[in-house]
Amino acid sequence: MTVKDMVYAALFAALTAALGLLPMIAVPGLPVPIHAQSLGVMLAGGVLGAKRGGLAMVVFLALVAAGLPLLSGGRGGIGIFLGPTGGFALGYIPGAFVTGWFVEKFWSRLNIVAALVACVIGGIGMVYLLGIPWLAAVAKISFMKAATGSLAFVPGDLVKAVLASLVAVSMKKSYPMIGRR
């Protein structure tokens, strides 16, 4: 781990915390309001790449576990990981890593579509991949029930994926971070 790895990971952990301050956006037609915080997952991967992005989420979650009230609504503490939705929180780590992995793969020809694919697979796919089975196991409900219950959040997450892709592509033009030492 270089000094740059540490500083960037710390920065995006703090950024994810700061996104929790933005007000919820109620989008007409969506079942639940969108919260900007989980945008941090896709931004970390999409801007920093796999390793630093994943590390940023490790740092963010470690601070939450340590008891900083960084989750939306001023929540925090180790209990977040032990409840039924703990898998979604832990999913932030592979979520950012996989988003970053794809963005690195697509880097030389990164456009909005490629970035969107990366954000959807990483920032949505990986997070649900951990979150749903965890929910099913802890709550003792069937996998299908857990999956359909989580479905309400998918449209909001898709909106976030579009936002994160826009940011990732403009950052590549104005302040490229991937390949930077």
Place this chain on the structure above:
Amino acid sequence: MFEISLDRVTWLHRVPAGVKLAVLALAGAAVFLVADHRVLGGFVAVALLLPLSARLPVRAVARQSLPAAILIALLAGFHVLTSEPDTAIEVSARLATVILLAVTLTLTTRVSAMVEAIETAARPLRLVGVDPAKVGLTLSLAIRFIPVLFALVSEIREAQKARGLEGSVVAVVMPLLVRTLKMADDLADAIAARGYDAE
């Protein structure tokens, strides 16, 4: 630094963070291994008595457990409706125990003590090439960045409001990133300039 832990000294505050974490981990594992309702009831009772014995304010405990409590109630209701009342009791008792213990830990442990405990817990990771001192430094850096970013977010939102761009997430995130990445680069230099060796 703002934190969830209560700024007072109770007997639970005096218990080392590592001990509390170990108890939480053991209780968390144990509660998932038992199904006997009486034993589960015992777990819940202990989890309720701990915060009471330290006279933690009910409001603070409730505030931190509320989102989980709502979810637990929903799940219990679901299991009752699918005529599995036994499962409803099991699931809610287990989750209530774990959440209450975790909230109690969080309310009675300072962030700095938790960061130290995390650094200690990270020691075995040395074997896979993770330097625990770096873990500590990275966490401190993030704690140091948080108030700076909070202030910047408010500042940028004001500026965007003045330009009629309120509500646009991208209009907040882009300037935030450009300004803070420059800051991160400078900070990396400052760390190197003060003799920090990453190797």
Place this chain on the structure above:
Amino acid sequence: MIEFDQVTMRFGELTVLDRISLSIAERRVAVVGANGSGKSTFARLLNGLIAPTDGHVRIDGLDTVKDARAVRRKVGFVFQNPDNQIVYPLVEEDVAFGLKNLKLPKDEIRTRVDAVLARYGMEHLRTRPAHLLSGGQKQMLAISSVLVMEPAYVVFDEPTTLLDLRNKRRVTRAIAEMPQTAVVVSHDLEFLEDFERVLVFEGGGIVCDAPPAVALPFYRDLMASVPDV
């Protein structure tokens, strides 16, 4: 003794410094020049934050590239924006950071932190979160965190640019009073009047190297003569 031996610094196509040679033995040296003239680049070369494209920079005979670690110990660096150089959340932790890097024993770290905080009247801020300090207090913290390491040389890159008048005085007084050799990049010409030597940067080189009585009027004329682009 600071020595530049035929130092060239390029960023891609852009040559920022072109074959600079000089040696510095004075205790108060100022660096002035227009925006983008290479002052910060010059400053960063001094403690090996960047390596010259060509040539060598030596501090007391130590090469800033080959003996990077020893040079970092000798040369402290204070940046323009205190927010970007405070590493730890609490004042005392930040002051101790550099000393931990020197691997000093705990007792000595404590004594030195106490001494430097007392020296700059900041004992009462000891356990304060750094982000709650005023701009001037933050810059004094940044300076203390560097001076506590007892470097022989301290480089300042525009240390007062972001400060109000009162805090500017506080910081310039601290710089004036410190025993170390100071190399100061600044646009505050009044402050530089008491220096021993002033280097004026322009067009990739040093166009004037003289005491302030000569160099400052030269620099004022130079800035007045260049038309806006």
